[in-house]
Amino acid sequence: MIDELNKLYFEPSSRCNLACTMCFRNTWIGEALSDMDISIFNKALDSMPDTVHTIFFGGMGEPLVHKDIEYMVGRAADKGVRVELLTNGMLLTEEMSASLLDKGLDMLWISLDSVDAGEYEQIRTNGNLALIKQNIKAYNSERAKRDDSVEFSSISNKRQAKSGSFAKLGIAFVAMKSNAHQLGSLSSFAYEYNVSDINVSNISPTGIASLNESLSSRVVSIGLGAEGSGYPRFSLPVMDSRIDSVMEGLISLLKTDFNIAAGSEPSARKRRYCKFIGEGTAFVRHDGEVAPCMALLHSGTTYLENKKRIIRSHSFGNAGQQSLCDIWDSNEYTSFRQRVRDFDFSPCTQCGGCDNIDENVADCFGNSKPTCGACLWSEGVLSCP
Numbered sequence: 001m002i003d004e005l006n007k008l009y010f011e012p013s014s015r016c017n018l019a020c021t022m023c024f025r026n027t028w029i030g031e032a033l034s035d036m037d038i039s040i041f042n043k044a045l046d047s048m049p050d051t052v053h054t055i056f057f058g059g060m061g062e063p064l065v066h067k068d069i070e071y072m073v074g075r076a077a078d079k080g081v082r083v084e085l086l087t088n089g090m091l092l093t094e095e096m097s098a099s100l101l102d103k104g105l106d107m108l109w110i111s112l113d114s115v116d117a118g119e120y121e122q123i124r125t126n127g128n129l130a131l132i133k134q135n136i137k138a139y140n141s142e143r144a145k146r147d148d149s150v151e152f153s154s155i156s157n158k159r160q161a162k163s164g165s166f167a168k169l170g171i172a173f174v175a176m177k178s179n180a181h182q183l184g185s186l187s188s189f190a191y192e193y194n195v196s197d198i199n200v201s202n203i204s205p206t207g208i209a210s211l212n213e214s215l216s217s218r219v220v221s222i223g224l225g226a227e228g229s230g231y232p233r234f235s236l237p238v239m240d241s242r243i244d245s246v247m248e249g250l251i252s253l254l255k256t257d258f259n260i261a262a263g264s265e266p267s268a269r270k271r272r273y274c275k276f277i278g279e280g281t282a283f284v285r286h287d288g289e290v291a292p293c294m295a296l297l298h299s300g301t302t303y304l305e306n307k308k309r310i311i312r313s314h315s316f317g318n319a320g321q322q323s324l325c326d327i328w329d330s331n332e333y334t335s336f337r338q339r340v341r342d343f344d345f346s347p348c349t350q351c352g353g354c355d356n357i358d359e360n361v362a363d364c365f366g367n368s369k370p371t372c373g374a375c376l377w378s379e380g381v382l383s384c385p
Helices: 038-046 069-078 094-103 117-123 129-148 154-163 180-192 208-213 217-222 244-254 324-329 331-342
Strands: 007-010 054-057 082-087 107-111 168-175 197-202 233-236 259-262 281-284 300-304 307-311
Touching (some): 038 069, 038 281, 054 069, 094 129, 107 129, 180 197, 324 331
Parallel strands (some): 007 054, 007 281, 168 197
16 A cells, blocks of 8 residues: 555644534643644645645634635645635635635635524534625635636636636535434535535534534444444435435435445445545644644543543644654654554444543553544544545
């Protein structure tokens, strides 16, 4: 397997303009709130391997609170890579949209957990869905101007020539018991607001309230929907779900234990597989620390079933002090990636019966920090754009 760094996440800031009730930031342990120093960003960008094809601005904070985010997007685009950014949309003014597009943004993701104002503002403290819709319309208007125009900035010309398409819009949706009924409305929202991609993830339980909102506990514990789980596999054709009998049948099927394939393509989730390592991804935290995945970016509290556990962050170097190439090629980081590909960790999601589950510092197989056997991303129930 080729071991290359292909996708690089930058966390421009650990600060956020919202105070969402279920956010992992609420459980952070010893984590500072600050913005990435531009010198760290520039050093990381200029020392990354040539294999990087995508730069994603996201992390656990809100990227648009960083005063230099437009510069950062422009510098990334100048490298000739695909540039994406995830925002809650509150600070996405018309001027900001225009600038991000002019700088060379390829894909804007909006984190949106409900299309109902009352529900949205209950989940997202200080959020305003009407304002976000207004901002999305402004972004779409700016996109349309550029699609219709024959005149582009030098950066836009490069981006157009490289990708062959214009900037797109995606929605990142965290599904919970209280908002799962909105999935159909989310589809309608996508048509109305010209959304091309929707990424749906389960919630990461960080407390009793979010644990009670989880849709995935039983899925993980019994292996439902996973490769080789032993449940019967349904190969389903495309059917018109507006026909009453079809919908009745699908609902009754969804209440049973099964694996599913759409046509001839199996859609079983991968278990004990790290998408971040598998796809060649790394994260540069706001302070320059380089983590291998979203799960190890920050220290905080989470839950597996009803068991509270502490996740300790892990860094393989600091991009402000070392070359990103050197960090990626270091013996420690290289051997960790191989260990994760082999995934010879204790099957904590199926067991959870010993004290090793309390933290990610050791497991029953003798692995030392960081251990990944209880990671919900590796179980395919958590997903990042």
